[in-house]
Amino acid sequence: xxxxxxxxxxxDPVDPADPHRGSAPPGGSRGRRKAPTSERAKAxxxxxxxxxxxxxxxxxxxxxxxxxxxxxxxxxxxxxxxPADREFIGLRNYATILTDGVFWSxxxxxxxxxxxxxxxxxxxxxxxxxxxxxxxxxxxxxxRTVILVPYGIITVVSAYSWYYMFSIDSGYVNNWLSWxxxxxxxxxxxxxxxxxxxxxxxSEIWKTTxxxxxxxxxxxxxxxxxxxxxxxxxGANWWQRLSRVVLPNMKAAIMVAVLxxxxxxxxxxxxxxxxxxxxxxxxxxxxxxxxxxxxRLEIGLGSAISVVLFxxxxxxxxxxxxxxxxxxxxxxxxxx
Amino acid sequence: xxxxxxxxxxxxxxxSAAVVATxxxxxxxxxxxxxxxxLTWYTNPDDGGQATIAQQCTEAADGAYRIETSILPNDAASxxxxxxxxxxxxxxxxxxxxxxxxxxxxxxxxxxxxxVPEDVASSTTEDTLEGALAGATWKDNLVTVxxxxxxxxxxxxxxxxxxxxxxxxxxxxxxxxxxxxxxQEKELGVQGAxxxxxxxxxxxxxxxxxxxxxxxxxxxAADVQTGLxxxxxxxxxxxxxxxxxxxxxxxxxxxxxxxxxMLLFQGDNGSFxxxxxxxxxxxxxxxxxxxLPEELPEDIGWTLYxxxxxxxxxxxxxxxINLGVGAESEHPELAWQAIECIVTPxxxxxxxxxxxxxxxxxxAFDDPAVEEAFPMAPTIRExxxxxxxxxxxxxxxxxxxxxxxxxxxxRAVDPESTPAETGQFIMEVLRGESLx
Numbered sequence: 156x157x158x159x160x161x162x163x164x165x166x167d168p169v170d171p172a173d174p175h176r177g178s179a180p181p182g183g184s185r186g187r188r189k190a191p192t193s194e195r196a197k198a199x200x201x202x203x204x205x206x207x208x209x210x211x212x213x214x215x216x217x218x219x220x221x222x223x224x225x226x227x228x229x230x231x232x233x234x235x236x237x238p239a240d241r242e243f244i245g246l247r248n249y250a251t252i253l254t255d256g257v258f259w260s261x262x263x264x265x266x267x268x269x270x271x272x273x274x275x276x277x278x279x280x281x282x283x284x285x286x287x288x289x290x291x292x293x294x295x296x297x298x299r300t301v302i303l304v305p306y307g308i309i310t311v312v313s314a315y316s317w318y319y320m321f322s323i324d325s326g327y328v329n330n331w332l333s334w335x336x337x338x339x340x341x342x343x344x345x346x347x348x349x350x351x352x353x354x355x356x357x358s359e360i361w362k363t364t365x366x367x368x369x370x371x372x373x374x375x376x377x378x379x380x381x382x383x384x385x386x387x388x389x390g391a392n393w394w395q396r397l398s399r400v401v402l403p404n405m406k407a408a409i410m411v412a413v414l415x416x417x418x419x420x421x422x423x424x425x426x427x428x429x430x431x432x433x434x435x436x437x438x439x440x441x442x443x444x445x446x447x448x449x450x451r452l453e454i455g456l457g458s459a460i461s462v463v464l465f466x467x468x469x470x471x472x473x474x475x476x477x478x479x480x481x482x483x484x485x486x487x488x489x490x491x
Numbered sequence: 492x493x494x495x496x497x498x499x500x501x502x503x504x505x506x507s508a509a510v511v512a513t514x515x516x517x518x519x520x521x522x523x524x525x526x527x528x529x530l531t532w533y534t535n536p537d538d539g540g541q542a543t544i545a546q547q548c549t550e551a552a553d554g555a556y557r558i559e560t561s562i563l564p565n566d567a568a569s570x571x572x573x574x575x576x577x578x579x580x581x582x583x584x585x586x587x588x589x590x591x592x593x594x595x596x597x598x599x600x601x602x603x604x605x606x607v608p609e610d611v612a613s614s615t616t617e618d619t620l621e622g623a624l625a626g627a628t629w630k631d632n633l634v635t636v637x638x639x640x641x642x643x644x645x646x647x648x649x650x651x652x653x654x655x656x657x658x659x660x661x662x663x664x665x666x667x668x669x670x671x672x673x674x675q676e677k678e679l680g681v682q683g684a685x686x687x688x689x690x691x692x693x694x695x696x697x698x699x700x701x702x703x704x705x706x707x708x709x710x711x712a713a714d715v716q717t718g719l720x721x722x723x724x725x726x727x728x729x730x731x732x733x734x735x736x737x738x739x740x741x742x743x744x745x746x747x748x749x750x751x752x753m754l755l756f757q758g759d760n761g762s763f764x765x766x767x768x769x770x771x772x773x774x775x776x777x778x779x780x781x782x783l784p785e786e787l788p789e790d791i792g793w794t795l796y797x798x799x800x801x802x803x804x805x806x807x808x809x810x811x812i813n814l815g816v817g818a819e820s821e822h823p824e825l826a827w828q829a830i831e832c833i834v835t836p837x838x839x840x841x842x843x844x845x846x847x848x849x850x851x852x853x854x855a856f857d858d859p860a861v862e863e864a865f866p867m868a869p870t871i872r873e874x875x876x877x878x879x880x881x882x883x884x885x886x887x888x889x890x891x892x893x894x895x896x897x898x899x900x901x902r903a904v905d906p907e908s909t910p911a912e913t914g915q916f917i918m919e920v921l922r923g924e925s926l927x
Contacts, residue, residue: 235575235576235579236575236579236597236598236601236603236885237601238579238601251923251925251926252926255925257925257926258926323742323743323746324751342742343742343744343745345745345746346743346745347745432685435745435899435900446892447926447927449572449576450568450572450888451888451889451892451927452576452579452888453923456926
């Protein structure tokens with residue numbers, strides 16, 4: 156993998172968790188091939204398996220088993236309240252889903268929310284990360300805490316807060332905005348898709364920008380100040396230093412932040428469930444899966460929607476990792 | 492870390508502490524309780540009335556059983572979700588369940604409900620009001636026991652009716668209400684949100700016009716025929732559409748459920764409202780708190796649900812709660828005994844007065860205390876005798892959700908096309924050809 160930026164300083168910090176690593180050359184894999192398999196290394200590897208084994212088994216039980224079960228169930232016409240009528244129908248559930256406008260509209264709304272929120276969060280998150288990075292030492296703790304508060308709030312609670320803020324009977328936002336020309340204080344935000352989505356996206360952005368900013372802060376902290384200083388000495392202005400030095404050096408952190416948030420945003424559920432319950436064109440895939448499996452108790456059809464949602468998420472991860480070369484193991488060559 | 496061996500005195504002290512602790516547990520009531528069968532009663536949220544009755548019946552049972560209540564989620568749809576999943580999974584704690592009538596066929600059809608013993612059926616339904624009884628049966632069998640019954644009334648502001656010259660002692664029609672709201676630039680308290688309340692409204696309108704949302708509700712999913720593409724369906728859609736398009740339901744109509752409609756009615760633009768009787772104690776409580784003007788209750792009147800067709804009795808919405816026993820319950824006999832205790836007319840009367848939920852038993856209305864707390868009790872009773880249940884089908888959730896999706900927002904309803912399209916959509920969903 157070519158995730159090690161060429162302009163990163165050659166000094167490879169020692170990973171405290173790995174006593175062998177300090178002596179290995181950068182780029183890990185070559186070093187690993189050459190390492191002698193001593194008795195001690197074998198014993199360590201065995202110990203590693205013993206330590207990780209239980210977690211691995213639990214992961215298989217709680218992740219792979221339900222996924223496999225959902226795939227299996229999706230091939231049946233199966234309603235929880237009519238177990239006797241369970242019938243194998245092959246891929247018909249998928250045909251129903253893929254030929255239905257409800258699915259495509261939900262997919263479109265999901266994609267829209269993902270793209271808009273991730274884009275806005277990335278920009279806001281970067282600004283906040285810069286603020287956290289540059290905050291003077293005495294206020295650093297306070298600034299970071301304040302920025303992280305929304306992320307600490309439970310999503311359902313935040314969704315209710317946003318809902319009540321904009322609600323036509325108990326909300327105060329209409330009152331605040333009533334001075335705007337062309338704005339009616341009788342605007343019912345949740346009565347149509349456009350305005351509902353605006354509120355939903357606002358709440359999502361408010362809630363999860365701190366997450367992105369935290370990941371970007373970690374990326375910023377990895378960019379040595381020497382590089383910026385050297386560029387400044389060479390006469391680069393602020394924008395040039397940002398775009399030519401800082402951003403390229405934190406590409407891995409940016410891509411990880413985008414990937415994590417995109418996967419998260421694609422599964423958006425809580426805010427919509429609370430604010431509109433999918434009414435007026437705000438239906439998203441996870442809500443559709445929930446309403447079909449849990450509301451309608453159509454286990455077969457609901458499982459098929461869940462599988463499609465899973466495939467979409469897997470596709471995003473695949474595209475990000477393979478096409479955009481996101482290095483989830485950090486910028487040190489994917490050793491972990 | 493290795494600890495030193497405790498000394499003999501230390502051991503004795505520990506042992507006596509354990510004996511004292513055990514004795515305390517036994518004496519405090521944990522001991523005898525283990526012998527008494529515990530019945531779990533899944534209750535819908537209320538003002539604590541069901542918990543009080545549970546306690547009274549536990550005391551009356553004299554050790555035969557003990558009822559513990561477990562509160563279900565707030566809205567009817569979420570209550571159904573939880574109950575159905577538990578029943579389908581064979582949960583043995585489903586001893587007594589407070590069930591919303593429209594969802595009963597869905598639970599009765601797959602055999603999730605224990606059959607009502609004949610003696611319990613006859614003793615608990617002696618004087619049950621007709622509408623409530625209809626909601627408790629499935630395929631001509633009593634599958635649950637009515638506990639309380641609900642219905643909507645037409646609430647009006649005396650001042651508005653007076654100004655319009657409407658005689659509210661005479662039956663009124665939706666067209667009259669719409670005209671008054673239009674003339675006086677007032678707002679009608681109706682429920683236009685994409686929620687169960689929309690199905691409640693549409694069903695009452697269709698039934699009042701002499702139609703039915705489903706022609707053969709007991710049929711299988713493939714054979715269900717809808718009755719929306721009819722004159723009754725179009726008349727109902729016309730009312731919803733007019734109120735929506737002319738903004739007669741207030742700016743919040745598209746997200747307005749019962750509570751929001753009440754707030755609208757209490758406000759300056761309030762005129763007429765169709766709603767459940769809870770609005771009366773809620774309004775009085777708000778007045779007592781000083782949140783509403785003192786003279787407001789005097790300006791509020793009530794009468795039967797408005798008519799769709801002049802000269803034709805209305806079919807007001809029917810709600811309420813019935814009690815059922817899970818098929819997998821470990822103590823079905825005791826559960827039925829407990830239900831016999833819970834639904835006595837005395838308990839129903841008390842529940843009405845304290846929690847505002849009207850009785851399903853006719854004699855429970857006879858207590859003078861009822862009319863003192865709810866001056867509209869005779870109207871409620873009359874309304875219950877006219878009320879029509881929502882479609883009793885095991886696929887009620889699908890039918891209701893489809894209606895909610897097509898009839899909201901009210902301004903988008905087209906009386907010519909929406910009923911037919913909705914009927915078609917319901918059938919496609921039931922056949923598994925469309926997503927919902």
